Amino acid sequence: MALNSPEARDLAHHLHSYTHLPSLERDGPLVLERGEGIYVHDTHGKRYLESVSGLWNVVVGFSEPRLVQAAHEALKQMPAYHTFFGRTALPPVVLAEKLVEIAPMEVSRVYFVNSGSEANDTTIKMLWMMAKGAGEPGRRKLISRSMAYHGTTVASCSLNGKPYIGAFGLPLPEVRYVEAPHYWRNAHPGESEDAYSERLASELESLIEAEGPETFAGFFAEPVMGAGGAVPPPAGYFPKIQAVLNRHGIPLVADEVVTGLGRTGNLWGAETYAFTPDILVTSKALTSGYYPMAAVMLSPEMDRRLHRAAEEIEEFPHGFTTGGSPAAAAVALETIALITEPGGLLDNVRAVGPTLEAALRRFEDHPLVGEVRHVGLLGALEIVADKAGKRPFAPEHAIGERIVEMAYTRGLITRPIGDSVIVAPPFIITHEQIEEMTQTLGDVLDELADAATREGMGPEVLAASAE
Numbered sequence: 001m002a003l004n005s006p007e008a009r010d011l012a013h014h015l016h017s018y019t020h021l022p023s024l025e026r027d028g029p030l031v032l033e034r035g036e037g038i039y040v041h042d043t044h045g046k047r048y049l050e051s052v053s054g055l056w057n058v059v060v061g062f063s064e065p066r067l068v069q070a071a072h073e074a075l076k077q078m079p080a081y082h083t084f085f086g087r088t089a090l091p092p093v094v095l096a097e098k099l100v101e102i103a104p105m106e107v108s109r110v111y112f113v114n115s116g117s118e119a120n121d122t123t124i125k126m127l128w129m130m131a132k133g134a135g136e137p138g139r140r141k142l143i144s145r146s147m148a149y150h151g152t153t154v155a156s157c158s159l160n161g162k163p164y165i166g167a168f169g170l171p172l173p174e175v176r177y178v179e180a181p182h183y184w185r186n187a188h189p190g191e192s193e194d195a196y197s198e199r200l201a202s203e204l205e206s207l208i209e210a211e212g213p214e215t216f217a218g219f220f221a222e223p224v225m226g227a228g229g230a231v232p233p234p235a236g237y238f239p240k241i242q243a244v245l246n247r248h249g250i251p252l253v254a255d256e257v258v259t260g261l262g263r264t265g266n267l268w269g270a271e272t273y274a275f276t277p278d279i280l281v282t283s284k285a286l287t288s289g290y291y292p293m294a295a296v297m298l299s300p301e302m303d304r305r306l307h308r309a310a311e312e313i314e315e316f317p318h319g320f321t322t323g324g325s326p327a328a329a330a331v332a333l334e335t336i337a338l339i340t341e342p343g344g345l346l347d348n349v350r351a352v353g354p355t356l357e358a359a360l361r362r363f364e365d366h367p368l369v370g371e372v373r374h375v376g377l378l379g380a381l382e383i384v385a386d387k388a389g390k391r392p393f394a395p396e397h398a399i400g401e402r403i404v405e406m407a408y409t410r411g412l413i414t415r416p417i418g419d420s421v422i423v424a425p426p427f428i429i430t431h432e433q434i435e436e437m438t439q440t441l442g443d444v445l446d447e448l449a450d451a452a453t454r455e456g457m458g459p460e461v462l463a464a465s466a467e
């Protein structure tokens, strides 16, 4: 790493998010300079295929002139404004109308913030305020799921079903977790998907009845678990969960930050998995990452409850200075147009989704692949050291870090999460580029399999160390 190179300067003074710090010290950062379609170029001119759309979000690719133009026009017209004190610029008004029109459920009002985390935090405050306003201040508890990801602010982070939140002394005491609906990993032998979903729904109901329905404010779920490893739900899961929640008057919050606006092959995960959220949170694809923005969408009943709760103090005492930014809203409107117009990106997701699925299914015979998961333009290969026993590699082998490095060498940016390699390419990807991406991924997994054999990382070693 050359002295004063962007990489050296980054290492010196820039703190990274969710980054394995020993690997960063050893290998240095990847500094990117420009983008072109599904590819990005680093400061040395090396080109990479971005197989995960940045962080699932850059769905239009890295060089969409229409979004640049939309931002430019908005910044010229009205560069910045807020939504406090009954004031607003025009683009958030138009965007709210648009989201009401395309929502998967009846929506009467939309609230804008800057990020998915803020949207989930906002939703929690709304739920608590609604409960209090309805004379049920005891409805404080929030249900999430193991492996869930809902963000990084204090309350959103508390919903993450991951051990690292303990580093912050979280979760908040109000949070309860139910099991992640991962059929391949968690179902009993011989249990059907439907029976597994039924069991999870009755476990949820037992929790609610044991602690008292009158203590619960809401249930949060990603239609497809994203940072939990790209895990689609088993058959029947959401309708069964929804029936339990409805019986006990507990709102269902769909965190569609990953699934929203096309990723699953429909505009919304709620459509793909046949349920009706009370509140829907959308962010990542909303602006394709070109501008920060997220939205909380409220059903008529949620909107009524919030307004009733606000009567006493005559306001919703919450807001972010840059929430509802006119430039962000303009970029969102253009992104939605790109996704929904005839021949647009949603049509492409539907056209190339089967190609991705076929390409991923070819890995089912690979010695390192335990499970292949797929929906729309989202997929995962679950990496195992022992295919039959579904056993992962031991953590000290740092399989994820090795996969990233091997992929970099071949010009591929990939994202291992836990033991899964995720693919979530931009919606503009072509059939040929899907072949290129999965071919490279295959080369990486073959190299890893060779290394595992050579270095004795395989099942024999694990079996031996277990004795």
Ligand SMILES: *Cc1c(COP(=O)(O)O)cnc(C)c1O
Pocket (backbone or CB within 6 Å): 114, 115, 116, 117, 118, 120, 149, 150, 151, 152, 222, 226, 227, 255, 256, 257, 258, 283
């Ligand atoms: C990324 C993500 C969030 C958090 O969004 P930020 O914009 O990073 O705050 C919340 N929920 C899900 C499902 C996500 O994938």
